[in-house]
Amino acid sequence: xxxxxxxxxxxxxxxxxxxxxxxxxxxxxxxxxxxxxxxxxxxxxxxxxxxxxxxxxxxxxxxxxxxxxxxxxxxxxxxxxxxxxxxxxxxxxxxxxxxxxxxxxxxxxxxxxxxxxxxxxxxxxxxxxxxxxxxxxxxxxxxxxxxxxxxxxxxxxxxxxxxxxxxxxxxxxxxxxxxxxxxxxxxxxxxxxxxxxxxxxxxxxxxxxxxxxxxxxxxxxxxxxxxxxxxxxxxxxxxxxxxxxxxxxxxxxxxxxxxxxxxxxxxxxxxxxxxxxxxxxxxxxxxxxxxxxxxxxxxxxxxxxxxxxxxxxxxxxxxxxxxxxxxxxxxxxxxxxxxxxxxxxxxxxxxxxxxxxxxxxxxxxxxxxxxxxxxxxxxxxxxxxxxxxxxxxxxxxxxxxxxxxxxxxxxxxxxxxxxxxxxxxxxxxxxxxxxxxxxxxxxxxxxxxxxxxxxxxxxxxxxxx
Ligand code: SF4
Ligand code: SF4
Numbered sequence: 507x508x509x510x511x512x513x514x515x516x517x518x519x520x521x522x523x524x525x526x527x528x529x530x531x532x533x534x535x536x537x538x539x540x541x542x543x544x545x546x547x548x549x550x551x552x553x554x555x556x557x558x559x560x561x562x563x564x565x566x567x568x569x570x571x572x573x574x575x576x577x578x579x580x581x582x583x584x585x586x587x588x589x590x591x592x593x594x595x596x597x598x599x600x601x602x603x604x605x606x607x608x609x610x611x612x613x614x615x616x617x618x619x620x621x622x623x624x625x626x627x628x629x630x631x632x633x634x635x636x637x638x639x640x641x642x643x644x645x646x647x648x649x650x651x652x653x654x655x656x657x658x659x660x661x662x663x664x665x666x667x668x669x670x671x672x673x674x675x676x677x678x679x680x681x682x683x684x685x686x687x688x689x690x691x692x693x694x695x696x697x698x699x700x701x702x703x704x705x706x707x708x709x710x711x712x713x714x715x716x717x718x719x720x721x722x723x724x725x726x727x728x729x730x731x732x733x734x735x736x737x738x739x740x741x742x743x744x745x746x747x748x749x750x751x752x753x754x755x756x757x758x759x760x761x762x763x764x765x766x767x768x769x770x771x772x773x774x775x776x777x778x779x780x781x782x783x784x785x786x787x788x789x790x791x792x793x794x795x796x797x798x799x800x801x802x803x804x805x806x807x808x809x810x811x812x813x814x815x816x817x818x819x820x821x822x823x824x825x826x827x828x829x830x831x832x833x834x835x836x837x838x839x840x841x842x843x844x845x846x847x848x849x850x851x852x853x854x855x856x857x858x859x860x861x862x863x864x865x866x867x868x869x870x871x872x873x874x875x876x877x878x879x880x881x882x883x884x885x886x887x888x889x890x891x892x893x894x895x896x897x898x899x900x901x902x903x904x905x906x907x908x909x910x911x912x913x914x915x916x917x918x919x920x921x922x923x924x925x926x927x928x929x930x931x932x933x934x935x936x937x938x939x940x941x942x943x944x945x946x947x948x949x950x951x952x953x954x955x956x957x958x959x960x961x962x963x964x965x966x967x968x969x970x971x
Pocket of ligand 1: 891892893894895896898920921922923924925926927928938941
């Protein structure tokens with residue numbers, strides 16, 4: 507039988523899951539945390555604490571700054587030392603709340619025991635409110651506020667919840683370890699999200715390079731189904747190991763054989779996609795009243811002797827994590843936040859983790875060396891590899907010509923920045939650099955155009971009133 511996967515493009519990099527046997531270990535709490543107020547797509551949260559305030563772990567320190575925003579909680583107990591700008595991992599200033607750690611006191615009502623709570627609350631509105639109050643955001647990379655995702659706009663109906671356990675980025679294994687070590691909680695979280703959406707079917711999709719996770723979750727799902735009808739309709743699906751299988755649109759294609767159109771959303775084709783760690787965070791927020799204050803981070807790389815998966819308090823300085831594991835290896839030339847395909851180079855090791863930080867990867871000079879660039883030989887390999895059906899060689903040429911109109915017409919805005927084109931190009935052309943710039947320009951133009959159209963419509967409406 508053919509192995510299930512998405513229909514267009516994709517590549518097969520070495521998955522390099524060298525940390526796959528590292529169990530999730532709890533990192534000791536750092537002496538100081540720096541908690542950013544913008545850790546999600548949408549408006550930054552607004553601080554509600556002041557310098558000198560005493561806070562407990564799990565206490566709200568910033569409230570949503572708009573509809574598309576999320577609560578931020580303190581991940582530690584201690585004293586607020588400052589509120590102001592601090593450099594993030596790219597070296598840009600971000601507003602953070604600095605908290606000096608004192609003890610480990612938690613807010614009342616947070617259940618930190620390991621007792622598994624399998625009974626599913628029945629009121630979708632109450633579930634979504636708890637998810638909102640827990641500051642849960644998508645942990646698969648996009649950090650989209652989960653309560654917003656679980657409230658489809660009028661007229662849109664979810665037909666299938668997909669829980670993304672693909673973890674197709676090479677090197678990263680924190681999702682895999684979560685499936686193995688917290689599989690029960692992930693399955694309960696899946697049933698809770700299913701209830702919130704009012705959907706009958708949920709698929710937990712896992713790539714077939716993680717057979718232990720597929721077997722374990724299949725067993726857990728069967729056990730839960732035997733206990734309660736709230737788990738009916740949850741299935742486990744094995745997908746082919748192919749990058750970027752975990753891309754939202756690619757996953758929907760693989761699981762449902764439906765394609766999200768250019769500019770469209772998963773809900774347009776009846777899908778909602780959440781990551782396995784998001785399902786765990788939902789479980790914790792709803793069943794244990796525990797907000798999203800920690801997350802698991804893979805620390806890895808061939809040159810890094812102390813591979814690890816660590817449970818890290820949000821706002822922990824990267825340098826603290828790295829020092830705990832023995833420091834930056836001498837032959838590391840580059841440190842990346844995330845994986846090698848979609849991760850970001852870290853310019854500042856003093857930056858602190860965010861809710862969505864999933865990995866720290868060390869690469870040697872040899873691993874980061876780019877092949878010398880030569881002329882395009884029109885082989886078409888970049889187009890064959892593109893999972894969005896784009897023509898990267900053409901987008902590169904149009905960007906160099908400064909033709910934003912043609913870039914938009916050729917859908918550069920649909921690029922998901924997966925890097926498959928760059929990975930495939932035998933001429934070493936830095937396609938992703940150019941396409942990323944082009945995409946930013948075109949999206950800026952589209953945004954400005956939409957804002958102008960909205961303003962014109964409002965002005966016309968005001969005139970007629
Ligand atoms: S980075 Fe963009 S253009 Fe390149 S393969 Fe991925 S989606 Fe296509
Ligand atoms: S893969 Fe590289 S050489 Fe081949 S067509 Fe694309 S840009 Fe040109």
